[in-house]
Amino acid sequence: AQTVTQSQPEMSVQEAETVTLSCTYDTSENNYYLFWYKQPPSRQMILVIRQEAYKQQNATENRFSVNFQKAAKSFSLKISDSQLGDTAMYFCALQKAAGNKLTFGGGTRVLVKP
């Protein structure tokens, strides 16, 4: 069974500052994918960033970057230069390579303050 844990229920950050969200996971698979999804108040689930477990290089997408520590089963998300539009729930998710099932964490609510 796969599990994903997000230990921070809520975080706040000042506009233009940096915030880091934590995620730990457990899986017996060697090949898998990790994702961060953003869910604003509109409830639309939006892909933020994806990391392949076989890649050592950490993924980056503009202001979003991850710190992937495979041995520690840790996958944190860093949001740089936070903007008001980043206010949302952020979900960490795990997907086995053989299949399309996503296992989600409980989410972290991020509030960007002006």
Place this chain on the structure above:
Amino acid sequence: DAGVTQSPTHLIKTRGQHVTLRCSPISGHKSVSWYQQVLGQGPQFIFQYYEKEERGRGNFPDRFSARQFPNYSSELNVNALLLGDSALYLCASGYRWGEETQYFGPGTRLLVL
């Protein structure tokens, strides 16, 4: 290109009724998955389909069923609705089986009274 679409956007039902939710994947995508998201929690996997075949099922009762049509759209059916079925139902589509990023629709918000 249009994204994943779901209908209806909102729905109110009473206990014991039946509901059908619909999902159209991104054009060219052959995989559809369904998730239930109860308020304040992360989404929980219900079903996944690829090429019109069920490829996985989550820990949900038999009141939940689904199917995928030849055009790759999908329906989720829930019978004998319970208050606890009130949730946001999300559909996600992917191009192929495995090793694939999935993209979500806007969801259907179901309220059971």
